[in-house]
Amino acid sequence: MKNEAKPVVEHLLGPLTSNRFGDRFLFNINRHVFDKVSAEVMFGAQFDDALFKENVLNIIVGTDSGLLPRYIQNKSLPNGARYIFIEPDAVLQALHEHQLLVDLDERIACISLESWAEATTNFKIADYFYINAVRSFNAICAQNDFIEEYSELSWYIAEILSQSYWEHAVQLGQEAFIARQIDNVAENRIPAKLLQNAFSGKTVVLLAGGPSLNDALPWVKLNRQRVVLFAVSRISRQLIAADIEPDFVFSVDPQDISFDVSKEMLNFGPRTTFVCSYHAVPTLLNQWPGQMLYLGERLPWESALNVPNFSGAGPTVTNAALNTAYNFGFKRVILAGVDLCYTRDGFTHAKGSNEALAGPKFNLTSLQVETNGGFMAPTGLDYAQAINSLAMQAKILTAAGCQIFNVSEGAAKIDAVEFRPITEIQLEEQYLDAQKIVAGKVSNVSDEVHYLQKVLAELKRAQYQIKAIARLSAEARRINDAMYSPHGVIENYKDKKKLDQIEKKFKREHRHFSRLVKRFGIRRFIQIAKPYSDAEWTAEEARQLGNVFYDAYKEGAGNLLRLINDAIERVISRQQEHAHDPDFAMLAEQYRKDRSFGRVRLLRQKPVAVLIPREMIPVFDEYERQFVEIINDKDTRHLAIVKEHSNLGFLKHRGGLLFKHKKVEELRDLLVSLDKYQSQDDVAPYRHLISGYLAELGGRSEEALYAYQQIIDGGDVLLEEALIRIAAIGFDEDDKSRADLALQCLSQLNPVYLPLYAEMRRLHGDVMVAIDAYNSYIGQFPQDTLVQMKLAMLYFESKIYDAAEMILAYILQQKPGLEVAISMRQQLLALKTASN
Structure with missing residues (x-):
């Protein structure tokens, strides 16, 4: 079978060919890109110095038939730089067969997507992420995408890198999680483990925010008295609108934006218990009016307060809720709204959510998953990873005797989760x-x-330890900086001994807290570290590294100390809520500082409410008003963010990619999604564009031209896209006048199209118009050596030798060693000599 497929692959990639500059490449990957100029010139113009930064990991989609890694290697690799090239499987195999990737430096890897994890691990991508030094590029073959595989590969790599960057940022020290843990210690009083097996053998319905939630809500409401109901916090708005109150509501996200999507849960009554991770956003915890259970540990250091409890790990709130259901003893879990994929028209969440209000999502990738209904649905990389984690979790729970069902036909099919209508x-x-x-x-x-009382004592113990670490790190920094001579040599070994003693104190007297401090200060150390230095450290660099190390200790201690001091103030204010004679001014200041205005409601339910002084009543009334205003405000930061996913600019990009890959069904789905966009006036040109694409793919060129003409008649939006398609149809149908007019309009609209217009005029023998177009472009972009070389060649071919010599002189003035320009100038000299 493999041998049978080989001719097909060879036809797809084309034969191995070479140009007059000696560049060897697979024809259909690069086609005529290197006909006029060498690969070296093309790469220099395209990438300039972007690929030659020190201490950077470069991820590059495509190798341009192996020419780009060879170009990089010949230019000399920068210190600390690494390169990972990714090719489609068939291309990579062909490149190896033709020996186009031989003898590459060990700092350059050429892989398929299958080897991504191994290659990125070997090249320590995590270290590069930590210093924000991962860069991604598309090779020229990926930009042109003649074989129609590079666009999707490029899109997929972009998603992988985006997701990986976020994951590594979270892993590095996990400051946000630790900070929330300390922030929440006053609220994390009752561990969820107290409910272990409390619902043994029972059934629970777990509701999440996927599009299928709306289909399940009528059934949930009808059977509300017969089920225990779990709900993720982000669907609270929809549940309140449906007059459904869950038994348990869950939240795990530490980010402030989590409050925006979950705040309606604060309107639930006493029937609902809040189950939160130890690191959930504090504004949900400290304003929650009912019973609350926490997951995980109370404090990020060894402490008697860290009593046995269920894990607070996710990675998603659905994972946490499912794990809790099992630990609570439920033997049957019914999932609804746990879709982990989108609707075909681009909706990612249930009606009533911010995502649904924002409109369909247009920045979808080509990633798809099989659904319970047997059809394919679009999804994102984050959802794809969630599918894998949920499958692993479901296998463990079902093996332990727990049944898990998903009731949505449109939800992603997940191993060990049975679909049941x-x-x-x-x-x-x-x-x-x-x-x-x-x-x-x-x-x-x-x-x-x-x-x-116990929390306050523990926080003060930590405060003492962190202050001691801060003092020791400041002393160590002073010693380290002073013990080196101007030549970078350690002059006083007594100072070195003092440093060793301080290190011992870190490890013995303060070992638990010094580890925690390192996690808070480590970013500063990593920012100057070289993950892959190809040179030895100098003595001066060693001294600087020591300074940075102790500065990181000091900075981490300072950050941690601020958190602990704030937590102490918060605990004292909570104590005041129970005092016989509370300091209400202190309480008001704490509520303002924490933006926990809703806590006034809780205070007014306590016995001390009768002691509120008259002068404080207007303050607390204003706090309650602000709380109600915040809860009812729909125009949140989160809504603004998700609206970006419905940005029509993404629609243009996605439509073009689907058209290029002839994805007719997906284009039809995209057209349907436009019916659900809020502003139909704004969407009109995009509707014409997608309609034109579909008409072209259906062979109806006149219908396509009519659609594109509607865009031109309608205004300035999508003019370039419409003119490009009109020009393409003109070329395909040999309608030179139409193609010429479209390209002329494009060149007037955007000077970037002038070289394309010039090339078309050259092909049709209109040399002077081509020369004028090239010169007009170069006048606006005088640094573009590639176009200058094309003009020089046009002068040369047209025997306008003086002009060719002038522009070659100009090119060599900018790039004296450019071989193709030197070679052409030598040819000119030879012609002149022969004619004399």
């Missing part, structure tokens, strides 16, 4: 009072006053 779900007859069960399990927990 919602109408076939059988429920228990009896009512289960989840609130009563929770109350019974947490009744013996120590009261809040006693808990706050």
Whole structure:
């Protein structure tokens, strides 16, 4: 089978050919790109110095038939730089067969996507991510995409890098998680583990925010009294609109934006218990009016307060909720709204969510997954990873005897999760009072006053330790900086001994807290570290590294100390809420500082409410007003962010890519999605563009031209795209006047098209117009050596030797060693000599 496919692959890639500059390449990958100028000239003009930065990991889609890695190697690799080239499988195999990738430096890897994980691990991509030194490029073959595989590969790599950057940023020290953990310690009083097996053998319905949620809500409402209901916090708005109150609501995200999508949960009544990760966003925890259980540990250091508990790990809120369901003893979990893919018209979340309000998502990739209904649906890389993590989790839980069902036909098909239509779900007859069960399990927990006393003592212990580390790191920094001579030699070994003693104190007296401090200060160290230095450290660099190391300690201690000081203030304010004579001014200041205005509601439910001084009542009334305003505000940062996914600019890009790959069904889906866009006036030119694409793919060129003409008649939007297609149709149908007019209009619209117009005029024998177009372009972009060389060649071919010599002189003045220009000038001299 493999041998049978080989002729097809060879036909796809074309034969191995070479140009007059000695460049060897697979014809159909690069076609005529290197006909007029050498690969070296082309790469120099295209990438300039961007590929030659020190201490950078360069990810490049395509190798230009192996020419680009060879070009980089011949130019000399910068210190600390690494290169990973990615090719489609068939291309990579052909390049190896033709020996176009031989004898490459070990700092250059050429791989297929299958080897991505191994190559990036070997080249320490994590270290480069930490110093923000991962760069991605498309080779010229990937920009042209003649074989129609590079665009999708490029898109996929962009998603991988985006997701990986976020993951590595989170992993590095995990400052956000630790900071939230300390912020939340006053609230994280009752561990979720107290409810272990409290619902043994029962059924729970777990609701998430996928598009299928809307289909499930009527059934949920009808059967509300017969199920225990889990809900992720982001669907609280939809549940309130449907008059459904969950038994448990879940949140794990530490980011502030999580409050924007979840804040409506603060309107739930006493029936609902909040289950949160230890690092969930504090504004949800400290304003929650009901019972709350936390997952994970209370503090990020060894402490008696870290009692046994269920894990707070995700990676998603759905994972956390599913794990909690199993730990609570549920033997059957019914998933609804857990889609992990989008609708075919680009909607990512249920109606009523910010994502649905923003409109269909246009920046979809080509990534698709199989659904429970057997059809394919678009998804994102984050969802694809969530599918894998959920599958692994489901396998473990089902092996332990827990049944997991998904009721959505449009949800992603996941291993160990059985699809069962919602109408076939059988429920228990009896009512289960989840609130009563929770109350019974947490009744013996120590009261809040006693808990706050223990927390305050632990925070003060940590405060003492961190202050000591800050003092030691400042002293170590002073010693390290002073013990070197001007020549970088250690002069006083007594100073070195003092440093060793300080290091011992870090490791012995403060070992738990010094590790924590390092995690807070390590970014500063990594920023100046070289993940792959190809040179030895100098003595001066060693001294600087020591300084940075102790500065990182000091900075980490300072950051951690601020968090602990804030936490101490917060705990003291919580104690004031229970005091016989509270300091209400202190409370008001703490609520303002934390933006926890809703905490006034909680305060007014306590016995001390009767002691609120008259002068503080207007302050607290204003806080309550602000709280209501914040909860009801729909114009949030999150809505602004998700609207960007519906940006029509993404639609233009996606439509063009689908057209290039002849994805007719996806283009039709895109056209349908436009019907659901809020501003139909704005979307009109995009509708014409997609309609034109579909007409072209259907062989209806007149219909396509009519659609593109509607864009031109309508205004300035998408004019370039329409004119490009009109020119293309003119070329395909040998309608020279139409193609010429379209290219002329394009060149007037955007000077970037002048070389293309010039080339077309050259092909049709109109040399003087071509020369004028080239000169007009060069006048605006005098640094473009590639176009200058094309003009020089046109002068040469047209026997306008003086002009050719002038422009070659200009080129060599900019780039004295450019071989192709030197060679052409030598040919000119030879012609002149022969004619004399």
